[in-house]
Amino acid sequence: MAKWDNMLSMLWMLRTGRKLTAAQIADHLEISVRTVYRYIDALCASGVPVVAESGHDGGIRILESFKDTPPLFFSAEELKALMDAFKFAQGAGYPYTEEILSVLTKVENGLHEELHHDLSRRTSGLDVISPARPPSLIPLLRELEQAVKDGRTVRIAYRKANAEQEDEREVDPYGLAYDRNEWYIVALCHRSQAVRTFRVDRIAQLIPTGALFEKPERFSASAYFRDQSNRDREADGPLTVIRIEGGQDALNAICHHWHLRHYLTERTDREARFLIDAPTMNKYLPMYLMTFGPVIRVREPLELKRRIREMASSIVQLYEDVDLV
Structure with a gap:
């Protein structure tokens, strides 16, 4: 179990109200007693009032005032997820990014130095590049x-x-x-x-x-x-499976198309599958897919392949009389 998960587990053990010895905690979490005391120091640094009492009736407990307060305590992965989510919200122009930043600042202020450094290291590898947006x-x-x-x-x-x-x-x-x-x-x-x-x-x-x-x-x-996308279909009735293979960039463009993305059913690194009615397919797809040239290939249906070939042949015939020498 990761360090921060162990610390959170230890905190919930103490919130039961019982006094526990370091040995009991160590046995439950399968860690050493020395590690238990390191976790106690880390919890105290995070603002959790952990008390270690010596003697016959001693033990480790948390103050009563803390038991009724939900702990602001996160694992390293949860903190990273919060920070990354803020980056995506900021990139999207979410109107309450300042409020999110305020919450994250409060969270960061409650972290001890080691966890703060670990969070900075974990979140340094991801950035979200946002488009220019009007100030209004x-x-x-x-x-x-x-x-x-x-x-x-x-x-x-x-x-x-x-x-x-x-x-x-x-x-x-x-x-x-x-x-x-x-x-x-x-x-x-x-x-x-x-x-x-x-x-x-x-x-x-x-x-x-x-x-x-x-x-x-x-x-x-x-x-x-x-x-709205469904209403743009040319006809109701049976749907046709469309399989397109190609490079990732081309498939990304096709899968993110404002209309086609609603019909995407499966996607791999080399292939995308769509489910769409034949009239819509015949009306829009041949010309659109031809713009990708040889970087993609329609695997099925045969009807779509035939229409693309016919369209390509008509273009070739249009320029047959052109002297390219």
Whole structure:
């Protein structure tokens, strides 16, 4: 058992309220008595009031005042996970990273020097590179989340992609979602009277209104995204298994495609499998997969292979009369 796991086990043993001898603890954890006393020093340095009493009725215990307080004590792996999670949240532009950092600072302040050094060593090998984001994004995310919580309609000035000017509309925000390195608000648009998605970084201004709304029961932004992808299918009915093999970079691009990723069923280092209806496959995949050239190969179905070959042949025929000399 790892050192920090042993220390946590020892702490829970002492929280039972019984006095234990160092020998009893050592026997239970299968460690030496000398190690038990080292762990006691480490616990005390972490703020745990461990008392070692000598004599006939002596033993090791913790003060009564600590027994009713949940211990702020983590294993090395748990601390690393917290720090790494903060990096990912920061990279995503999560609007409450300062609060997470405040919690982590409190945790770090309670660590003794040895554990603090070990944590720095364990977390130094992972970084999250975040894209550039507008400074207004965090306050926007906070305001939108509050509007979702309060059920308040907001007026937004929204700029669509490649649009020359902003467009104002009132929306009922149902939920925030983080997808493909971007934040989205899923909301009921009053103008279209339909649920729409809006990229938060394209919201130039947000103005609260006095109007209230009632969000659909059990609404899920992530489920909405999945449902939208399913609606984009060309037809209902039997699904076709698609197997594509190739290099990792090419497969990563295909598997992360905004539409295809919803149909991914299996992925290995050399192959990806999808389950999709034939009309959608025939309409979108031949041209898209051709952009990867020879770095990928469709293993099945035969119909998709045939359509890609036909499309490639038509391109070759188009340039047959070109003198390349």
